Amino acid sequence: MSDSGPTSAQRLTLAGLADILVAEGLGMPAASAVGVADRLLDRCLDAAPALAGPLMALLDEAPADGLAAFARRLAASRPDDFAVLSTTVVGAYYLSADVRELIGYPGQQPSPMSVAAEPEYVEMLERVYDRHPGYRECP
Amino acid sequence: MMRQQRQSDVVIVGSGASGAVAAARLAAAGVEVVCLEQGDWTGPADYLSDRPEAELAWVERWNPDPNIRRGPADYPLTGEPDVSPVMYNGVGGGLVQWAAMWQPLLASDFRVRTLDGVADDWPIGWSDLAEPYVQVARDMSVSGLGGDPALPELDTYPNPPIPIGKIGMAAARGMDRLGWHWWPGANAIASRRHGSLQACQRRGTCMVGCPENAKATPSLTHWPSALAAGARLVSGARVAQVPLDERGRARGVVYLDRDGNEHLQQAQVVILAANAVGTARLLLLSESPRFPDGLANSSGLVGRRLMQHPYRTVTAVCEDSLDSWQGPWGQSIYSLEFAETHPDRDFVRGAKWMVMPHGGPMFAVAEYQEAHRHEGFDAVWGPAFHRAAAEVFGHAFTWGIQAEDLPEDDNRVVLDPEVCDSSGLPAARVEYRVSENTRRMLDFNVARAVEAAEAAGAVSTLVRGVWPTGIGHVLGTTRMGDDPRHSVVDRWCRAHDVANLYVIDGGVFVTGGSANPTATIMANALRVADRLIGARASQVVPS
Numbered sequence: 001m002s003d004s005g006p007t008s009a010q011r012l013t014l015a016g017l018a019d020i021l022v023a024e025g026l027g028m029p030a031a032s033a034v035g036v037a038d039r040l041l042d043r044c045l046d047a048a049p050a051l052a053g054p055l056m057a058l059l060d061e062a063p064a065d066g067l068a069a070f071a072r073r074l075a076a077s078r079p080d081d082f083a084v085l086s087t088t089v090v091g092a093y094y095l096s097a098d099v100r101e102l103i104g105y106p107g108q109q110p111s112p113m114s115v116a117a118e119p120e121y122v123e124m125l126e127r128v129y130d131r132h133p134g135y136r137e138c139p
Numbered sequence: 140m141m142r143q144q145r146q147s148d149v150v151i152v153g154s155g156a157s158g159a160v161a162a163a164r165l166a167a168a169g170v171e172v173v174c175l176e177q178g179d180w181t182g183p184a185d186y187l188s189d190r191p192e193a194e195l196a197w198v199e200r201w202n203p204d205p206n207i208r209r210g211p212a213d214y215p216l217t218g219e220p221d222v223s224p225v226m227y228n229g230v231g232g233g234l235v236q237w238a239a240m241w242q243p244l245l246a247s248d249f250r251v252r253t254l255d256g257v258a259d260d261w262p263i264g265w266s267d268l269a270e271p272y273v274q275v276a277r278d279m280s281v282s283g284l285g286g287d288p289a290l291p292e293l294d295t296y297p298n299p300p301i302p303i304g305k306i307g308m309a310a311a312r313g314m315d316r317l318g319w320h321w322w323p324g325a326n327a328i329a330s331r332r333h334g335s336l337q338a339c340q341r342r343g344t345c346m347v348g349c350p351e352n353a354k355a356t357p358s359l360t361h362w363p364s365a366l367a368a369g370a371r372l373v374s375g376a377r378v379a380q381v382p383l384d385e386r387g388r389a390r391g392v393v394y395l396d397r398d399g400n401e402h403l404q405q406a407q408v409v410i411l412a413a414n415a416v417g418t419a420r421l422l423l424l425s426e427s428p429r430f431p432d433g434l435a436n437s438s439g440l441v442g443r444r445l446m447q448h449p450y451r452t453v454t455a456v457c458e459d460s461l462d463s464w465q466g467p468w469g470q471s472i473y474s475l476e477f478a479e480t481h482p483d484r485d486f487v488r489g490a491k492w493m494v495m496p497h498g499g500p501m502f503a504v505a506e507y508q509e510a511h512r513h514e515g516f517d518a519v520w521g522p523a524f525h526r527a528a529a530e531v532f533g534h535a536f537t538w539g540i541q542a543e544d545l546p547e548d549d550n551r552v553v554l555d556p557e558v559c560d561s562s563g564l565p566a567a568r569v570e571y572r573v574s575e576n577t578r579r580m581l582d583f584n585v586a587r588a589v590e591a592a593e594a595a596g597a598v599s600t601l602v603r604g605v606w607p608t609g610i611g612h613v614l615g616t617t618r619m620g621d622d623p624r625h626s627v628v629d630r631w632c633r634a635h636d637v638a639n640l641y642v643i644d645g646g647v648f649v650t651g652g653s654a655n656p657t658a659t660i661m662a663n664a665l666r667v668a669d670r671l672i673g674a675r676a677s678q679v680v681p682s
Contacts, residue, residue: 025522026529047187047195050209075516091195094500100191103528105500108193110340110351111465115282115299115330121308121323124315132288132320136247136479138254138264 005045005052010059011037016067017059018089028102031093040092048091054084141393141401147173147371149671150391150406152378152421155232156657157643157664158412159357159365160275164668166368170675173404174365175376175394178212178229180358186348194501196347203227203236203346204608212377214560216416220571222447224416224609230374231357232414233611233657236346239354240470240493240655241281241325243272243662245478246291248652251545255480255487258545261649262621262630265291271662271669276325279355279661280333283325289475301330301339303494305461306536307471310494313455313595314474324470324493327355327657335359343466343496354467376402377562381409381425381434381640389640395562408639408671411617412664415445415646419552419616420567435617435634440627442553444546444615446651449573451581454497454506454537454601455592456530463497463535470494471536474591477584478543478653486579488543491653492588495537503532510601531601538588539610543653544577546615573605581605612656617646632667643667 006014018031034040045052058081062070074082093099100107119125149165151158154176166172183189187196203225205213212228227235247254249261273294276283282298300323303311307323314321328345329336339353352359362372375397382390382403391405411418419442425434433441470493478489497503507527508519517523544550555568585602592600620626623635632647634640643664645656652659 021520022524023521026525028525028528043192044195047190047192048198048200050199071520072516075520087198090501090504091198094194095191100500103500103532105464105532107191108188108342108344108464108466108499110342112338112340113302113330115302119300119302119323121303121311124311125322127315128320128322129286129288131318135245135289135291136254138246138250 006041006056006059010056011041013059013062013064013067014041017062017071017085020068020071021086021089022093028099031089034093034096034098036089036092040095041088043095044088044092051084051088054081055088058085141403144402144404146391146405146407147171148406149408149410150175150404151410151412152392153232153412153414153417153644154230154362154372155357155412155414156234156660159231159361160661160664161410161412161643161668162370163361163365163368164665165672166365166370168672170672172365172370173406174370174372175378175392175404176230176372176374177377178210179374180230181235181348182358183348183350183352186350188342188344188348189350193344193347194499201236201347203611211561214564215558215566216569217555217558217566218569220569221573221605221607222449222571222609223607224447224569224613225611226414226416226613230362230372234356235348237611237657238345238469239327241276241279241283241327241658242473242491242654243290243293243658244652244654245289245475247479248650248654251488251650257487258650259620262619267666268659268662269293271665272658275658275661275665279327279360280329280336281325281327282330284323287322289320289478296325298330298333300324301326301328301467301469303471304465306463306496307494309457309459309461309595310455310536310538310591311472313591316594317591319474319591320476321472321474324473326467326469328467328469329353335363339467341466343464343468343498345466345468378421379424379562379564381421383427383429383637387429387637389637399562408641410641410643412644414644415613415616416552416567416569418642418644418646420554422617423554424564430636435627435636435640437636438624438627440618440625442616443548443551444618445550445552445569445571446544446546446614446648447571447609448541448612448651448653449544449577449581450606450610451540451585452537452603453540453585453588453592454531454535455595455597456535456599456601457596458534458598460533461536463503463533464499465496468495468498477587484583486576486583488545488580489653490540490542490580490584492584493539495539497531497535497537500528500532503535504528506601507531509603530599538591540581540584540588541610541653542577542580542584543651544574546618546650547574552616612645612651614645614648614651614656617642618649619647620649631670632663641667
């Protein structure tokens, strides 16, 4: 992310928009409650810096008293702009350790495997072999 | 002023699947090889795959679409095709980002004209690739199980298959109930330490870079040995033209370095391995008075007959926990049940299916939203946003369905008349429409995949239409054949029109089959390299 990251005002606007997209519900917190407009935004833009410019332009454009209508308008008629907003919000939201714990997601962690044991699908695979007519012969 | 580089025996354009195979084989045989690659080296230090931000890597830096990624080595793809090609430009080419699914063609794929009365037969057959298939599988440390009755017999793969996981077991039970074909997936991912690869840790971040070096990619599997044998790989070298001498033979290639300096790399033999889009573009860029429509294009087929395996998905949402974020993101199992022509269907040829995980929550939510978007904003955003994670995340597997799209002259790569890359070279314009045969094929297969999902116990399914971005399979734009009027290269992949010019990437495919093409691309490149070595040993000089 560049040194000129989102301003406080832009973050405030993003918090409002983020809660319209990811509201509290089904036992899950709203986006702003986990820091989507704060530290998680910075991590998201560090990973995908090309989002920053278009996002900040959108936040400057968003009317303070009409965020819900603005979000719906983007979704309906400006898909590329809406993708910038929604990717940022969803990407930042799922960086939250609290959110990950709530949905039971350990992250893309290493999970060593063993290939020594006999697979449990062996009987099913034998049936595939038995019923298959064989590959199509060619001249 | 053009800088003259010392002549080599062979210059290869592109360091990916086919270029790396040829370079390693030729260098090992004592051939002096220079390979030019417009991109750069990448490795685990460049990836985000072992960080929580792994999914965000897809948004930009590791997006497979060069028009989104916009890396310094990428060139624009213009046009409004039904399916936009994806590719990676760097050492290893598309195999930096591939899912590593390893699938030989069917025997029938080489004879579709004879068997089904459509398209054309290949000038070679399955038996011509049988040995190379085995060799490249070994070089790529493939993990898989031999004996699939849908394929001709192959030697066993060098590594046992990766466990198919809960997603594979769920899908396999569904196929078992229906009596349909399935088989554990073969992947160029090491299930145990093998060759230059470490054992897979099942992170599931294969397509944004494997941090463990468990996924085969030429920078690990081929380039170390090629360089040790004396091959020279020049990165940051964008090839602009294949110039001819007065006899009509390729002099070598002209390339631009990172600073825009022009070089002539002379060579006795020129091998193009820049993928079916890049190679066609280069040939079209290399027009001359002798070849006003593009080099080696007397047939008019350079750039035409582009095939891409149009792709749809059916995600099965189950009640049981399936740990669906767990990798690898190769193929857990696959099915060839509907890969062959059947007289009762309203289309010819068929599709291959493969089971994959859904990745992390961003991807799972995106899958759900794509399927429910038509229900409106409130169905996927606001309080409803969390339904996606609650219903899908960790409880789903995806049947990916890739269709055999038959070659059509109007599906093609041309030069864009206006847009250029960062070097001022015309961009590749892609014209591609999904045919009616392909659409019927996909509709049929999607309907069957929904049945398979339900047989696997799915409580709901998420069905997506034809993906607008491709899956990295670009084929057919420089097809091989025995008749120079109807093909660009001969059965040994030598250009009919230019005696010392070869094409060895997926452009030479006559038809695409439904299999993931990398195994065949690499096997064919090895076959051609061995032919060149044999010709050199017997001092047969192409006339």
